[in-house]
Amino acid sequence: MTRLFAAVALIASFWTTAAPAIEIQAVTSPAGRSAWLTEEHSIPFVAIDVVFTGGASLDPDQRAGAVSLMTALLTEGAGDYDAQGFAAALEALAGRISFEAGRDSVRMSIRALTENRDAVIDLAILALTDAHFSQQSLDRVRAQHIAGLEREAQDPNSIAQRVYAELGYAGHPYAVPTDGTPDTVAALTVDDILAAHRAALTSDLAYVGAAGDITAAELGAIVDRLLGDLPASNTPLPEYRRFDAGPGVTVVAHPGTQSVIQFGLPGLHWDDDDFMPAFLMNEIFGGGGFGSRLMKEIRERRGLTYGIYTSLASYRFGDSYVGRFSTANESVGEAIDLVRQQFEWLAEGGITQEDLERAQTYLTGAYPLRFDGNESIARILASMQFQHYDIDYVNVRNDLVRAVTLEDVQRVARRLSHPHQLRFVVVGEPEGLDETE
Incomplete structure (x- = not known):
């Protein structure tokens, strides 16, 4: 804008x-x-x-x-x-x-x-x-x-x-x-x-x-x-819904030399007690740019994609733990297998104390940069109320990040990471897939 x-x-x-x-x-x-x-x-x-x-x-x-x-x-x-x-x-x-x-x-x-x-x-x-x-x-x-x-x-x-x-x-x-x-x-x-x-x-x-x-x-x-002149609400809000596609691979044919793959699992809502540990977990696993586990394993080590990310797609009326990447059509099967393997790594306690401390340092240092002017602040203040945060959240948020322990992160990783429940949507002309729906 x-x-x-x-x-x-x-x-x-x-x-x-x-x-x-x-x-x-x-x-x-x-x-x-x-x-x-x-x-x-x-x-x-x-x-x-x-x-x-x-x-x-x-x-x-x-x-x-x-x-x-x-x-x-x-x-x-x-x-x-x-x-x-x-x-x-x-x-x-x-x-x-x-x-x-x-x-x-x-x-x-x-x-x-x-x-x-x-x-x-x-x-x-x-x-x-x-x-x-x-x-x-x-x-x-x-x-x-x-x-x-x-x-x-x-x-x-x-x-x-x-x-x-x-x-x-x-x-x-x-x-x-x-x-x-x-x-x-x-x-x-x-x-x-x-x-x-x-x-x-x-x-x-x-x-x-x-x-x-x-x-x-x-x-x-x-x-x-x-x-003052606007009406009161008269339309029911939607019921809350967790992502529930179930496991499998769905292919949508689309011409091109590469396929786009979106994948995900059920997530959790922003008011869940585990949201902050999950936020840190995701930063380490797939949300931290070039430093994330998925980028290192799938881009740097194998060269299968230019970029891969995950995010906690927590909305007002639903949630998902979602990721996306692109790869050559001939690499789709290999890449999907590797994503599953990385979710296994996550569920089995692969994140270390060093990983956690690095993420905490970055997140606590970067957070103040969001408040870069009146426009940003006004947006944040309205959004905080919409998400039902306490008015003092901005002043305690970094303390909440620092309070997360490795045990917290590994607990929420076990809660969210279920490799064999992943749903993949592949848009392209993929090769080497073992299962489709």
């Missing part, structure tokens, strides 16, 4: 060796709504993020992509402004308002200079509550979305991700692409967009984070202005 403001209030000074705590205020608006704030008055700039719970997971059956398309239309004309007029008004204020739809949420981001803040907020309120959703705008933006979806439909990485989700979350909203399909998006009407707006942008399931040149009283008033 392009940044309009180079001058942001850095907080790196908070993270010296002494590392004083970051001050996060819990704000209650006059109407009783909550928000979190980090004040920084040295630069006349403010960032505000709002996370609305639900996102694309609220799309009805056969209406996949409705929330995503609705989100893209919010700034395509609102109030007395058409699309060009809205963009020009925002540019004249040197402000930015953006919306992004995800699997679990819709995020609104507001960036403004202090002197223009109220005027930018006024435009944000128009986008939230008085977007036009005209047929002309719908047709134009929908055509753009369909073109992108048609390109994705030919991309092997996107195909692997889609099939993996279909296998692991059958019957759940996670089985459907966040942005829909060309067919579902083509069928969306203005009424569908209005319904998506009512379902996805609700006042009672919103989390607000702010950072910069703003006081708690000012933020409280702004929160009420932003959310």
Whole structure:
């Protein structure tokens, strides 16, 4: 996402060796709504993020992509402004308002200079509550979305991700692409967009984070202005679902000299007591770039791929322990066997104390770099609330990382790593596979 403001209030000074705590205020608006704030008055700039719970997971059956398309239309004309007029008004204020739809949420981001803040907020309120959703705008933006979806439909990485989700979350909203399909998006009407707006942008399931040149009283008033005219939620949220594809290899034919392989197992949720040990385990095993076990064994030692990674895909309504890599078609069978072997290594206690300490040093040192300005801080504060973290989490997080023991990591490795339960999705023209489904 392009940044309009180079001058942001850095907080790196908070993270010296002494590392004083970051001050996060819990704000209650006059109407009783909550928000979190980090004040920084040295630069006349403010960032505000709002996370609305639900996102694309609220799309009805056969209406996949409705929330995503609705989100893209919010700034395509609102109030007395058409699309060009809205963009020009925002540019004249040197402000930015953006919306992004995800699997679990819709995020609104507001960036403004202090002197223009109220005027930018006024435009944000128009986008939230008085977007036009005209047929002309719908047709134009929908055509753009369909073109992108048609390109994705030919991309092997996107195909692997889609099939993996279909296998692991059958019957759940996670089985459907966040942005829909060309067919579902083509069928969306203005009424569908209005319904998506009512379902996805609700006042009672919103989390607000702010950072910069703003006081708690000012933020409280702004929160009420932003959310006060939005409806309460009336669409049930999805049930939680663990990834449950079961073991095996699924091949999707796709031309090319290489195959994309996505693989995974059930994961765990971010509020699980074992999440921090699992996070460290993954950093060592597949999440740590060139230093990870999988990169060393499959790239460096065998030269079978340019890169391989794993991640704890822990979402609001589901989880998976997932990885992906590409390899030459003739190497697919060998590479899959090696991945299984590495999961056996993991389950059998292969991680050492040295591995753990190296990961702890890296993770505790890198964490402060996430807080590189008001924009980043506002996003983090809203996300922390969405994930139900305590307000002081940022100040204890590194202590939690350091507290993880080798016994913790090996316990969670045994819990998560089941080599013979791995599901592989292979997109390409693979050779040397022993089993397919």
